[in-house]
Amino acid sequence: VNTRVSALIPAAGSGERLGMGPKALVALNGKTLLERAISAFIGIADEIIVALPESHLEMALPDGVKRVLGGLSRQESVQNLLEAATGEIVLIHDAARPFLTIEIVRATLEALREVGAATVALPAADTLVLEDDVPGERAGHRPAPTWGTLLDRTKVHAIQTPQGFRRELILGAHQRAKLEGVTATDDAGLVARLGLPVALVTGDPRLFKVTRPGDYALAEAFARVWDEEA
């Protein structure tokens, strides 16, 4: 079937934790996070839309790439993107994850076409532990956490992006969340909370999210390797 695909890129974050200005505009080896995210969808998506911070709403974008104003939260930015999207299928991908391969995009599309919703998910590599509940914890006096319960790491995934959906499905899930005052850090979670299936597509450690200053150093070093391979 010839369904149109819209790639939606929330890029309106302030980058507060990174401390380098709006995060999507930070460059790695001479190319911004946003440029990197956009380039992963060229040739695959029929439409690319980015959500930008107000300060950068008029910035230059590659030919054909559309823009919307971002919101106060990621969730609001995605809502604005969804309202602008025209494809029957949408792929939502954080600008903060610059190292995206075409293979991952294809695998996400394939899974969502079967299930209706899909997210990239990285199987845990480390041993995973829930910290102990601390009795008598007081505000501002949090002792160092201690080992609580061991989790079965073979069943735990870290959720990444891209995430893909039939547009009507994710639009409805966002509208429900807004009505019910539910906030989420990703979009697949809004579908899962309605009891609907979300396929997990094997992720990749290179899809890490550039969040803190240490991530930037790692991303800058890795960008050189990535760009040489490209």
Ligand code: C5P
């Ligand atoms: O804040 P965090 O790093 O988790 O943001 C994930 C993605 O959501 C980033 O690409 C960021 O630019 C985007 N975002 C947005 N609008 C906001 C907050 C974050 O588009 N208000």
